[in-house]
Amino acid sequence: MKGISRLARELQLSYGTISRALNNKSGVNAETRRKVLEAAERLGYEPNQAARSLASGRTGSVGFMIDLDHETAASGDNFFIGIFDGVQSELTPHGLDLLVLPCPSRQDKFAYLDRVVSRRLVDGMILSGIEPEDARIELLQSVEMTFVTMGRTALADDYSWVDLDFEGVAEAAVDRLVAQGHQRIAVTVPTEDLNFGRVFKNAFAAALGKHRIAFDPELVFQTGLGEEDGYDIVDQLLDRPRPATAILLLFEVAAIGIYRRLAERNLTPGVDLAIIGFRDEAIIRHLRPGLTCFDLSLHEAGRALATALLPQLDRPKQSGAPVHFKVPMEIMVRESDGPQ
Amino acid sequence: MKGISRLARELQLSYGTISRALNNKSGVNAETRRKVLEAAERLGYEPNQAARSLASGRTGSVGFMIDLDHETAASGDNFFIGIFDGVQSELTPHGLDLLVLPCPSRQDKFAYLDRVVSRRLVDGMILSGIEPEDARIELLQSVEMTFVTMGRTALADDYSWVDLDFEGVAEAAVDRLVAQGHQRIAVTVPTEDLNFGRVFKNAFAAALGKHRIAFDPELVFQTGLGEEDGYDIVDQLLDRPRPATAILLLFEVAAIGIYRRLAERNLTPGVDLAIIGFRDEAIIRHLRPGLTCFDLSLHEAGRALATALLPQLDRPKQSGAPVHFKVPMEIMVRESDGPQ
DNA sequence: CTGAAAGCGCTTACAG
């Protein structure tokens, strides 16, 4: 005698009434509901999720797909931890669980997602590591599964996404550097086929354009995400006919490598090269002079993802207008970006 | 007409036969099986997981519970990414999925797990962030859910665990430092109530004992996991009646802070203070002089977790002897731990 | 080797 039948016998009520009471459906006597809830609590009853899913067609959970691929994972670290927490904070009150679905590094992302979706493991999906043309989006659209992405594709229009405000970052950084007299501003973007590199580059070019500064492709460096990538770039920045006087980074730890190489060359950040970093993470806070970079709330990003997902989850199909939310990033001025 | 019934009509076979063919059960004609598999492939059939779970009592997935708590999460980052990949590599061939279950920072870990277990979301669990006395273990034992832990409790005997070889680390590091003339060796352990701090401290005391060096509690520093915690410790190490001459770390990034503070005091790692770090992560590889630390395979750790879990998953109850596996950590000698 | 049928533990129209 297990599950709901145990409650039914204990309470002398039908399955239906118990189910309705437990699920907060209308049309249950308040006193009956109280009794059911009390008995459930007392007997430690939790509904069997498989049975519930099969009967209702809903799993009560949301999947968050991440890559276990090395390059992206390296930057992922604490990034996703913060996001997950934000997502949960919005999901839990709605009785929804978050299931993180790690796609093995060896496995094809599309095939992995296809299987998750076909097996009906979750009611909705959150995708990350978005590529400029990401087939996963069409997959989810074709099977009518509710989803939202962390990051956007090149044609970011007909679905909901949340992304960092790369445009805002590019503009704030360029505005500030130009105001300080810089004209030769370099940027780093990922070598990967990740779309945010493209977004950022475009935004950067636009920000330069606003100040009537020509965009120089030679000052765009496609690099990995590591500390060593920052290290390697310094000589390329400085030892050229027209050296860069400033650099804007998309990865946290690259700044550490830049500082190190500058130190080796007896140069000073903010004096010999203006540097603006990306996220204000613990790992870069010890740099001296302090690294000017951007503050953002991962928790807010997570909440935004859940918030975009929830209405669609409640009433699928009636999609409404897609949500496009850019998580604001606020510049934190320190000492690494002095005048030219 | 969906799911298995579509196949049934297409093939003119009963549900039972199709199910048996799909699930690789014995007693199906080879030709029949081939036809079923072909049709399933062609029609893109994937069994509904809820129905399958309800009927079979097995979910086909393994849960990996992680904390979203800040302190532990900070170190977690790439650590877990590597482990997940190792776990998957063993699970996938068995048709099992890995579901990462992030416990929100605000939520009680026991209650979170209790709910997961009661709802029968997974067939087996992997636990991390193990405390010296971790009630979650008794919970899983009492409901007879298969599990293995990443890390061990104080009484690590009647269940399977995989842990880093803290004993090996302590011994190798102490042996090496003592051989170089060090007698005043300090260590950092987590302030948290995480058991690995305890394990490491005991192993460290034992390693000292082997060399007949008294264990001095004043040289054990309970600190956070951050770079700044390393920074803060340097003065405490050196500005005391009998200064420490060496330090052994449990966290990767603490070394960065130690280097920084030493540089400020015009002291050199490996000359004025011997330092042995923990994991050989990208983030510490740029340190000069190079940080002596330990190499380990996260992938192997993940594989060990899955390997310990799989036999129990196949035949529950017939537990067999619990697996206790320590992931070897090999010392990588660089320049930060010179003679006294 | 294959089929018919019960059953897994819930939810949800449908009556009353």
Add this chain to the structure above:
DNA sequence: CTGAAAGCGCTTACAG
């Protein structure tokens, strides 16, 4: 407001 019953899509003894 409550009960009786069908049904969600599979698996698995049980016959044959």
